[in-house]
Amino acid sequence: MNLRGGGATYNQAPSSVLAESNGITRHPEPKAKDPIKKQVDSSVASLLQNDAQGASGFLGLCLQNDKAAQGDYSGIRPQNDIKKDVILSQRRRIHLKHNWIFHSVQNDRKKSKHAAFTMAEVLITIGIIGIVAAMTLPGVIEGYQKAETINRLKKAYSVMAQAIELSEVHNESVKYWNFNQSYADFFNQYLKPHFAKINETTYGKISDKVQYTRPNGSVENNFTLFYSNALVVSTVDGMTFYITGGSTAMTGKAFGIVLDLNGYKKPNRFGRDVFMFSISQEYGLVPYGYKGTCDMGNAYDTFDREYLKSAWRYGCSKQAGETNGAFCSALIMTDGWEIRDDYPW
Numbered sequence: 001m002n003l004r005g006g007g008a009t010y011n012q013a014p015s016s017v018l019a020e021s022n023g024i025t026r027h028p029e030p031k032a033k034d035p036i037k038k039q040v041d042s043s044v045a046s047l048l049q050n051d052a053q054g055a056s057g058f059l060g061l062c063l064q065n066d067k068a069a070q071g072d073y074s075g076i077r078p079q080n081d082i083k084k085d086v087i088l089s090q091r092r093r094i095h096l097k098h099n100w101i102f103h104s105v106q107n108d109r110k111k112s113k114h115a116a117f118t119m120a121e122v123l124i125t126i127g128i129i130g131i132v133a134a135m136t137l138p139g140v141i142e143g144y145q146k147a148e149t150i151n152r153l154k155k156a157y158s159v160m161a162q163a164i165e166l167s168e169v170h171n172e173s174v175k176y177w178n179f180n181q182s183y184a185d186f187f188n189q190y191l192k193p194h195f196a197k198i199n200e201t202t203y204g205k206i207s208d209k210v211q212y213t214r215p216n217g218s219v220e221n222n223f224t225l226f227y228s229n230a231l232v233v234s235t236v237d238g239m240t241f242y243i244t245g246g247s248t249a250m251t252g253k254a255f256g257i258v259l260d261l262n263g264y265k266k267p268n269r270f271g272r273d274v275f276m277f278s279i280s281q282e283y284g285l286v287p288y289g290y291k292g293t294c295d296m297g298n299a300y301d302t303f304d305r306e307y308l309k310s311a312w313r314y315g316c317s318k319q320a321g322e323t324n325g326a327f328c329s330a331l332i333m334t335d336g337w338e339i340r341d342d343y344p345w
Contacts, residue, residue, distance in 0.1 A: 146339040152261040153275055153329070154337060156239050160257065160277070161285050163194040179281050183243045183255055184231050191243075199234040203227045203242060210264045215271045215325040215344040216318040223324075227258065238263050254280040254293045270325035271316055271344055277329060287330035289314060294326070303334040309342075318344045 117125075167190045168174060177190055192198070207228070212220045230244040242258040257277045260268070267273060278293035280286055292299040294314065300307060308331045309317050316328035325344065332339060339345065 271328035275329040
């Protein structure tokens with residue numbers, strides 16, 4: 001404001017001076033923010049709200065913001081350039097991550113190649129397995145065969161015992177049966193009606209097809225002598241049994257029964273698939289030799305295990321000579337229908 005008067009001209013004093021003269025303290029007016037600094041502050045705020053932009057870009061902007069706070073705006077770039085840096089930083093991280101995964105897969109493949117067995121190691125392992133199998137398989141197979149023999153023997157014994165019990169319903173007790181007739185007539189009268197389907201023949205007609213052996217493997221020659229005229233009966237379940245009067249020592253007392261568990265199939269060996277029993281007039285179906293149901297004075301009244309193994313001629317053992325194992329059925333029953341380790345398998 002210019003005042004003219006008395007021909008003199010003067011300028012108005014600054015407002016700050018006037019304020020001081022009036023006793024009023026005036027603060028300096030705030031300076032306007034630099035536009036670049038505003039841009040930096042906005043970028044920092046945006047980064048804080050969005051973590052996905054990456055730590056490297058954020059740290060870079062923090063450094064620029066510190067410079068700006070100190071009034072140093074050198075090296076500060078526009079926001080578009082900063083975003084480009086952030087994007088590039090993210091791409092670098094993704095690229096590094098992909099490289100890490102690729103190299104990890106490659107390393108795993110290399111490790112897997114190094115972890116493979118060599119041919120020598122494979123052959124050694126197969127050899128060890130073969131040795132172990134050769135040592136254990138025979139025992140496993142033998143155990144299975146023994147269990148199968150016991151099951152078949154129990155079944156055959158049960159079938160015969162049931163036929164006798166059913167016959168007793170129609171023909172009174174076995175004590176009243178006629179044991180003085182031929183074995184064929186005896187079978188037809190008392191047992192045949194109680195078997196579903198059977199096939200009958202005589203041993204003389206099949207002796208050339210089947211040959212029986214003793215527990216020691218030698219041929220049982222006496223079998224033909226005693227059973228040459230025996231009635232041979234085959235059942236539907238594959239069992240074959242021979243019925244005969246045996247020797248004169250059994251006449252009027254019992255008929256001998258030879259059970260072949262699997263018919264004419266091998267091994268056809270006493271104590272393995274061939275077992276002997278008797279149908280006694282006094283005791284019914286019993287193991288061969290019990291209570292006088294055998295000849296040659298070898299009958300037994302008690303099931304003495306050692307005697308059943310060592311008895312002459314009929315003992316259940318692999319002794320050399322004519323020991324034919326006729327007492328093996330009694331030994332198995334004495335042992336509770338089991339085949340023990342000392343059994344002549």
